[in-house]
Amino acid sequence: MRVKICGITSVEDARLAVEAGADALGLVFYPPSPRNVTPEQAAEIARAVSPFVVLTGLFVDAHPQQVEAVLDLVPLNLLQFHGGENAPYCRQFRRPYIKALRMKPGLNPLDAMAAFPDARGILLDAYRKGVPGGTGDTFDWQRVPQASERQIILAGGLNPHNVAAAIAEAQPDAVDVSGGVEAAPGRKDAVKVREFIRAVRAAAPSGASPTELTQGV
Numbered sequence: 001m002r003v004k005i006c007g008i009t010s011v012e013d014a015r016l017a018v019e020a021g022a023d024a025l026g027l028v029f030y031p032p033s034p035r036n037v038t039p040e041q042a043a044e045i046a047r048a049v050s051p052f053v054v055l056t057g058l059f060v061d062a063h064p065q066q067v068e069a070v071l072d073l074v075p076l077n078l079l080q081f082h083g084g085e086n087a088p089y090c091r092q093f094r095r096p097y098i099k100a101l102r103m104k105p106g107l108n109p110l111d112a113m114a115a116f117p118d119a120r121g122i123l124l125d126a127y128r129k130g131v132p133g134g135t136g137d138t139f140d141w142q143r144v145p146q147a148s149e150r151q152i153i154l155a156g157g158l159n160p161h162n163v164a165a166a167i168a169e170a171q172p173d174a175v176d177v178s179g180g181v182e183a184a185p186g187r188k189d190a191v192k193v194r195e196f197i198r199a200v201r202a203a204a205p206s207g208a209s210p211t212e213l214t215q216g217v
């Protein structure tokens with residue numbers, strides 16, 4: 001079970017997340033968010049982090065030139081598109097990407113993810129009208145497709161106290177959290193980060209997915 005800590009805004013928070021065992025860090029390039037970072041700030045964070053930790057750059061319906069400008073400065077390993085982007089938009093940067101789908105009532109995630117066959121993963125997030133992400137809201141984890149061939153990342157309102165139940169119910173391949181491990185918007189809480197990752201490891205030890213655990217793989 002992989003863990004992404006999203007909304008990292010400082011070298012200090014990047015280091016505490018990596019030391020706690022995060023597999024990936026999320027850097028938000030979306031100015032209305034309190035977790036937004038500039039390309040220069042992101043480059044400083046990147047310099048401080050092991051090259052073996054996945055650096056994810058997050059965008060919301062960004063102009064392609066904005067994405068390219070970030071890529072010129074920041075050695076991102078992965079892009080995350082969190083708006084209404086389509087597959088041609090996402091693939092134009094010729095980088096691995098994950099596509100976020102907000103679980104609007106009535107949305108069929110299997111149909112929606114089929115539109116992004118070349119996405120490395122699909123991040124399923126809560127839906128709140130007018131707010132693209134980082135809502136702190138959960139959604140019905142029963143809606144997460146099971147036995148999908150795709151890599152499913154569960155997000156939305158996770159925290160140290162609910163992540164084990166979320167994993168048991170949704171059986172994702174990875175989890176993602178932002179607000180649930182913060183002391184304040186944009187500032188991570190070291191204890192919450194450690195508790196979150198500890199809870200994930202307890203729910204899915206040795207990195208195995210819950211499916212592998214229950215099927216004795």
Ligand SMILES: O=C(O)c1ccccc1NCC(=O)[C@H](O)[C@H](O)COP(=O)(O)O
Nearest residue numbers: 006033133134135136156157177178179
């Ligand atoms: O984190 C943000 O502020 C944000 C703003 C706009 C678009 C996406 C954003 N975050 C993307 C993420 O992947 C978050 O981790 C995800 O939405 C879950 O956030 P939370 O419910 O706070 O754990």
